Amino acid sequence: MSPRRNALSEKGLLKETALTVSAAIFAALGDETRLRLIAALCAGGALSIAQLTSGTAMSRQGITKHLRVLADAGLVRDIKVGREHLWEFEPAQLEEARRSLELIGQQWDHALNKLKMFVEQ
Numbered sequence: 739m740s741p742r743r744n745a746l747s748e749k750g751l752l753k754e755t756a757l758t759v760s761a762a763i764f765a766a767l768g769d770e771t772r773l774r775l776i777a778a779l780c781a782g783g784a785l786s787i788a789q790l791t792s793g794t795a796m797s798r799q800g801i802t803k804h805l806r807v808l809a810d811a812g813l814v815r816d817i818k819v820g821r822e823h824l825w826e827f828e829p830a831q832l833e834e835a836r837r838s839l840e841l842i843g844q845q846w847d848h849a850l851n852k853l854k855m856f857v858e859q
Contacts, residue, residue: 766811
């Protein structure tokens with residue numbers, strides 16, 4: 739482990755596992771279609787693939803692929819209701835990503851304060 743990485747870990751900054759989880763979340767959300775799916779699920783509760791494809795030019799297979807990426811990142815899950823599969827938003831992972839961004843913001847604030855103190859001396 740490099741001295742810099744070790745120093746970051748000792749200070750309680752972003753851990754490697756948190757970075758891996760957050761990276762998967764941000765990668766999944768980095769696609770416009772997947773963002774639209776998340777928005778639809780947040781606004782409409784659990785929805786079927788037929789409901790999610792309604793009014794779009796995407797096929798059911800295309801939507802399913804995007805939902806699988808979101809599910810792999812822990813952002814959505816499918817639930818079986820009778821013979822139908824519904825998809826619903828899982829907020830816990832998004833909260834984890836928000837915490838990661840907050841920690842990165844704190845790190846930036848700390849670094850900028852150190853720079854400010856250095857420049858003012």
